Amino acid sequence: MSGIKPARRWQPAFFPFKKESFGRRLLAKVEICIKGPLFGCRMCGNCLLQETAFICPMECPKGIRNGPCGGVTPEKNCYVDETRKCIWYSIYKKAFETGREEKLLEVLPPLDWNKVGTETWGEVVGKIRKIGTVNFVRGITSGGKLKKSEVWDSVFKTIRQPAWWNGDSDYHPPLSREPVSGLERRFRAGEFVVATEVTPPLGSGTDKFIKDIEAVKPYVTAINFTDSSSARPKMSSIACCKVAVDKDAEPVFQIAARDTTRTGLQSTVIGVNALGIKNILCITGDNSIIGPSPTSNMNLIDIDSVQMLWILRKMRDEGIYLDGRTFKNTPDLFLGAATSPFSSDPVLQSIKDHKKINAGAQFFQTNLIYEPERLDLWLEQLDKRNILNKVFILIGIAPLKSYNVAMYLHTKIPGVSLPEKIRKRMEKAGASAPEEGVQIALEIIDSVKHKQGINGIHIMTLGWESIVSRIVTESGLNAQTSN
Numbered sequence: 001m002s003g004i005k006p007a008r009r010w011q012p013a014f015f016p017f018k019k020e021s022f023g024r025r026l027l028a029k030v031e032i033c034i035k036g037p038l039f040g041c042r043m044c045g046n047c048l049l050q051e052t053a054f055i056c057p058m059e060c061p062k063g064i065r066n067g068p069c070g071g072v073t074p075e076k077n078c079y080v081d082e083t084r085k086c087i088w089y090s091i092y093k094k095a096f097e098t099g100r101e102e103k104l105l106e107v108l109p110p111l112d113w114n115k116v117g118t119e120t121w122g123e124v125v126g127k128i129r130k131i132g133t134v135n136f137v138r139g140i141t142s143g144g145k146l147k148k149s150e151v152w153d154s155v156f157k158t159i160r161q162p163a164w165w166n167g168d169s170d171y172h173p174p175l176s177r178e179p180v181s182g183l184e185r186r187f188r189a190g191e192f193v194v195a196t197e198v199t200p201p202l203g204s205g206t207d208k209f210i211k212d213i214e215a216v217k218p219y220v221t222a223i224n225f226t227d228s229s230s231a232r233p234k235m236s237s238i239a240c241c242k243v244a245v246d247k248d249a250e251p252v253f254q255i256a257a258r259d260t261t262r263t264g265l266q267s268t269v270i271g272v273n274a275l276g277i278k279n280i281l282c283i284t285g286d287n288s289i290i291g292p293s294p295t296s297n298m299n300l301i302d303i304d305s306v307q308m309l310w311i312l313r314k315m316r317d318e319g320i321y322l323d324g325r326t327f328k329n330t331p332d333l334f335l336g337a338a339t340s341p342f343s344s345d346p347v348l349q350s351i352k353d354h355k356k357i358n359a360g361a362q363f364f365q366t367n368l369i370y371e372p373e374r375l376d377l378w379l380e381q382l383d384k385r386n387i388l389n390k391v392f393i394l395i396g397i398a399p400l401k402s403y404n405v406a407m408y409l410h411t412k413i414p415g416v417s418l419p420e421k422i423r424k425r426m427e428k429a430g431a432s433a434p435e436e437g438v439q440i441a442l443e444i445i446d447s448v449k450h451k452q453g454i455n456g457i458h459i460m461t462l463g464w465e466s467i468v469s470r471i472v473t474e475s476g477l478n479a480q481t482s483n
């Protein structure tokens with residue numbers, strides 16, 4: 001139990017969207033009076049407290065229900081609300097203390113909004129009655145660990161995992177099939193892959209944008225198009241991907257949970273797939289707190305990145321929408337996710353990564369890496385979990401163009417930190433800072449190139465697309481195209 005809390009909630013508690021009986025309304029009032037001060041409960045109506053070490057995940061300002069975002073660090077506070085520690089970090093720590101960390105792998109569903117604001121205790125009592133109160137009490141107080149867990153799950157799992165979701169902690173390998181994209185094909189062929197990104201334009205003109213695509217295309221397998229990175233509106237990732245497809249370049253479509261609903265996700269992905277876009281990177285997205293003013297809603301509006309992967313994998317492999325409708329002509333998808341190896345303890349980070357792989361991630365693109373030697377601990381954890389061979393990993397590399405860029409990344413971007421020696425090198429370089437930035441990038445590539453479990457690099461250009469050809473050539477990585 002998390003102890004008495006000052007009912008800290010960033011969003012107000014929900015009210016039900018439907019007429020409820022007097023008894024249920026009364027029970028809901030009692031529930032909020034107790035769970036509000038104790039757990040910061042928002043009456044989501046889809047209670048997970050039993051599985052999150054009795055710390056309510058809805059205390060996360062983003063409302064993430066499947067583990068920490070890339071902004072969490074053990075030392076620093078939540079990057080959205082700097083006055084508090086990351087609530088997910090507390091949940092993970094508590095789960096470790098109580099030996100329940102593997103429970104954190106279960107992929108939890110998004111809210112059923114038809115239930116928000118309603119009480120959950122009535123449902124729990126109903127389920128207990130169904131198996132018999134005496135049987136329930138006997139089951140959880142006596143018998144082995146397995147028996148206790150079975151009895152517990154016979155009540156709580158059926159509540160937290162409704163039939164339309166049916167989440168679990170298992171790995172679901174993609175259906176055996178031919179690679180659907182050049183990116184997947186090269187990974188599977190065992191090549192060391194180079195991907196990059198081209199910055200989406202601010203306006204509707206595409207002349208410079210197309211030139212940038214054409215400049216990087218001969219050197220990379222795939223080009224990422226961010227989805228309003230840093231929470232700043234730009235040309236949409238869909239439009240950018242379509243321009244790339246028209247120019248015979250292979251896009252990676254990035255889609256941020258920050259701006260996505262479950263309905264929008266499913267329709268959009270079916271649509272982009274019909275346009276020839278196969279690589280989909282599901283991310284939470286930079287929070288609006290780091291975007292421009294006026295600041296928009298900091299909550300995730302409907303689903304998180306793990307839930308996105310789970311939904312898309314089922315659409316691809318089972319031909320089923322979240323609402324249960326089945327369909328033919330399933331989309332060809334190569335699903336990716338972001339990971340932030342240094343945002344928290346590698347042991348904790350590997351749990352979140354494990355969950356993403358179980359949900360459907362086939363490749364990872366990491367956050368920016370400036371201390372490659374620290375990757376070993378993280379890779380070790382993935383290996384221990386037997387997941388290193390289940391995912392392809394691209395290491396995020398950004399050549400620094402100036403000392404200011406270095407400091408911006410270090411201080412403003414959640415989950416990114418530059419060691420002092422790199423900051424000093426950039427500062428000392430003065431007018432030669434761009435050259436120094438390139439040398440640093442080449443050194444990092446050199447040290448990750450032969451690491452076991454690393455399958456390539458993702459060059460994040462930060463608007464410096466013209467440098468991609470030099471980085472790829474001088475790092476000795478073969479020129480690659482998607483064909």
Ligand code: SF4
Pocket residue numbers: 059060061062063064067068069070071072077078079080081085086087088089
């Ligand atoms: S760091 Fe991220 S996951 Fe943790 S509480 Fe803040 S927004 Fe939520």
